[in-house]
Amino acid sequence: MRQQLLVLGCSVFLIGFASPAFALQPASVKANDDVAWSKVVENPFDGPIVYDRNYKDDFVFVSSWSRQRIGVTYTQVNSVLLGYDYGSSVGYSDFSRYRRRGLGLGLGFLFGPRSPIYRRDITDNVPDSISLAINGNVYTYEDGPVSPELAAALASAPPQNIKIRLRWKDGTVRDTEIGRDTVRAWKTIFG
Structure with missing residues (x-):
């Protein structure tokens, strides 16, 4: 009986720390990289992609958008x-x-x-999921290639700043925006 409980306990422990095959990935660029921000560029790994950044005094939010994946990095800056x-x-x-x-x-x-x-003090964080409010609907992305439904929503988004919500498993939530030039570029990538 003890051996069975030990095996069960070890299995639960290993499952708890196993990483999923897909998870929200960090953005493929950093905020100070010399890239064409909010413009469609060709990336040898992701194909057509657009990079976006949004920052205030206490954070920097960087994202990369392609059909293969959406990458997001939220950098907290504490002074x-x-x-x-x-x-x-x-x-x-x-x-x-x-x-x-x-x-x-x-x-x-x-x-x-x-x-x-x-x-x-600077801390990079990758949220577990992102939610976007587009045309009165909320779409959530967690991992892998962009779904056809989300791609259609991104391609039809109005050319204005789009609200985005970042969520972590511990319950932390942060709201930020994607700039209108990036939203315009979505039409090329996801259209």
Whole structure:
């Protein structure tokens, strides 16, 4: 009986960590790559493809769109203020008080403003699925080649920014957009 439970426990453990044959893949480019953004290009591996990026202060969202697959990378950028650079090797404590007053000699104009020093933590994440709101319908993509239904929806999308929702298995959800030039390029790829 113990051996059967041990085998069952090991099987459940291995199944829990087995990767599926298909899963949402990361985008095939990074945000700072020198590619033609929002234009159809020929890729030797994926055929006709369009790359899109959307970014704010705290994230970068990069996607690649082809009939063979949709790749998505969501990069979280966290900034932590470490302190300020006062433009001097003298300690921060007493000097900063006198610096603002120009060392007590009315020379405050000689010292520039203090500059913040940040530490940036960058984390790449690939969501487990994406959902797109197109023409009043919601389409979900998780893996593999793009389905004919999703391809038809992408090809018929209005030439405007399209809302996209990223979902992770832990319940995390992020909403972002695909730019209108990329949406126009979908007509060529998926039409």
